[in-house]
Amino acid sequence: MTRGRRWSAAVLAVALLAGGCTDEDANARFRPGAADLGDPYVPGAGNGGYDVAHYALRVRYDPASDRLTGQATVTVTATAGLSRFQFDLAGLTVDRVRVDGAPATHRRDGNELMVTPAHGLPAGKRFTVEVAYGGVPQPLPSGELGDGGFHATGDGAIALGQPESASTWYPVNDHPSDKATYDLEVTVPDGLAALSNGVPKGQSSKDGWTTWRWSEGSPMASYLTTLVIGNYRVSTGTHAGKPLVTAVAAGLPADGPAARALARTGEVADFLAERFGPYPFDAYGGIAVADERIRYALETQTRPVYGPGFFRGDRPNTEVVAHELAHQWFGDSVSLSRWSDIWLNEGFATYAEWLWNEHDGVRTVAQAFADRYAVTDWTKPTVDPGRAAMFGDAVYQRGALAVHALRRAVGDETFFRMLRGWLAERRNGTATTADFIGYAERIAGRSLRPLFDAWLVGAGAPALP
Known part of the structure; x- marks a missing residue:
């Protein structure tokens, strides 16, 4: 709004409806989207005001120079009126941004890409964002599992990490609460593999380069995306x-x-x-x-x-294979709403190791439970363990103990029916610990809160059910 000009209410209303007024003080319909989803385990990660439906990524990587160039087309729905929105993007240079085909203003603020469209985006509007970018990707310092994100290797690269990694190689709403589908095209020098998520969609070669195509049609949390380039036997x-x-x-x-x-x-x-x-x-x-x-x-x-x-x-x-494949149900199909509930991923995946080892003749679930119960430090909570302990024994092993305690409390038939029902009901979505406890109580037909309190957060060894 230009200073000194007086607008009638009718003219202002027309301007608002047209999306032509972007002065945030005058236009209450449009505000900047939040630059952080408020998850204390990953401060600064994730963005508010929109929901991503799909990422279409076209990436070219040259191991000789470690340079990556990319074109991301992101399909988004505004969940609030937006005058500006942001993506997580670490370290790479953005050449241009378009929103619904129109040039948009962009600037960087640390690891955030801030995008201002030509017009405000009303709540409920579905739109596309095209980002052209490039540079030499670098991993993010993490501390718990080592650096996460894009690692150059002697023959290619590995993009991998938890809880953050995706923002090192494409613009993203980098939090598991905003899942999306993906199509990926990865172009690398002939002779190298370029592996990613989902269904293989073929390869094509031209002028010394090969493009590998992948498609993941089920919603996927951003940290679950990967890109592995190099000499591999496929x-x-x-x-x-x-x-x-x-x-x-x-x-x-x-x-x-x-x-x-x-x-x-x-x-x-x-x-x-x-x-x-x-x-x-x-x-x-x-x-x-x-x-x-x-x-x-x-x-x-x-x-x-x-x-x-x-x-x-x-x-x-094969124990580690059982753990990671169990995550396809617990963590991938049903994902976290917040990182403090990571035991919902790791406790169940650890319990799947116990189930597999019993099946494979290594040791029984009862033996695994007794051995772990005897050495557990009960002063460390499973739920909300703190960022520094999110990959600790309290999450994995005490979490698995809680799963088996539930099984013993409700019986095998109810327990496995509970797991199958939970996974079916929450498929392709997200969940919290409170969601799971509520569902378990509904299936069991009785209160289970005391059991979960004792096994997940109690400060002493719980009584065996």
Whole structure:
């Protein structure tokens, strides 16, 4: 609004409806979207005022220069009237931004990309944002699992990490509460693999470069996206009528424990489906990397990534495969609303290890429960453990103890019916601890709050149910 000009109420109303007035003091319909979703475990991550439905990413990466160029087309719905909105984007340079095809103003504020469209965006409006960007990606310092995000390697790159990683290679609403579908095109020099999430959509080559295409049609949390580029032995096939793609780094033995463990992916998934209900996605797989900086395995959707430390010996480590595949149900299909409830991911995935080990003849669930109960530090809570402890034993092991305590309290038939129903009801969505407890009580037909309080947050060893 120009100073000194007087607007009639009618003229102002017309301007507002047209979206032509962007003065935030005068136009109460449009405000900047929040720059933070308020999750204390990841301050600054996530953005408010909109919901992402789909990311279409076209990425080109040259290992010789470590340079990445990208074109992101993001389909978004405004959840509030927006004069401005933001994406998380760390370190890369933005060349241009368009909103619904029209040039938009943009600027950087640390790891935030701030976008001001030509006109205000009313609540409920669906729009597209195109971002052209590039640079040399760098990982984000994390501390718990090591740096997360885009790591250049000797023969390519690995984009991976939890709780943050996606913002190092594309503009994103980087919080699991805003899940979206994805289409990815990744162009790399001929001879290199470019692996990502979802269903493989083919490859094409031109002028010394090969484009690999992937599509994930189920909503996916941003930290579950991955990009693995390099020299890999890629195996493709089908399982239960769905594509199964596994890959083992060329630096690992061709018939070593990593390859043998990943070869059992379909078998492990079928075992878990008998307990948890149908496998929730349209593709299976796994990727074993050789980079020693990756000291963990991560449940990247449809295609978990495994660090080399899990395959040191001669025996194929199918326990870690069971853990990461269990996450396809607990964590990927049903995701977190907030990071303080991460036990909903890790406690159930750890319990799935116990189930698989019993099935595989390693040890019984009862033995695993008794052994862990005896050594647990009950002063450390499972729910809201604090950012520094979000990957600690209280989340994984005490969380698994709580799951088995629930099983013993309600009985096997009710317990497994409860898990299958929970996963079916919440499929493709998000949840909190309170949501799960409420559902469990509804299925059990009685209060379970004292049991969960004792096993998840009580300061002393709980009585055995």
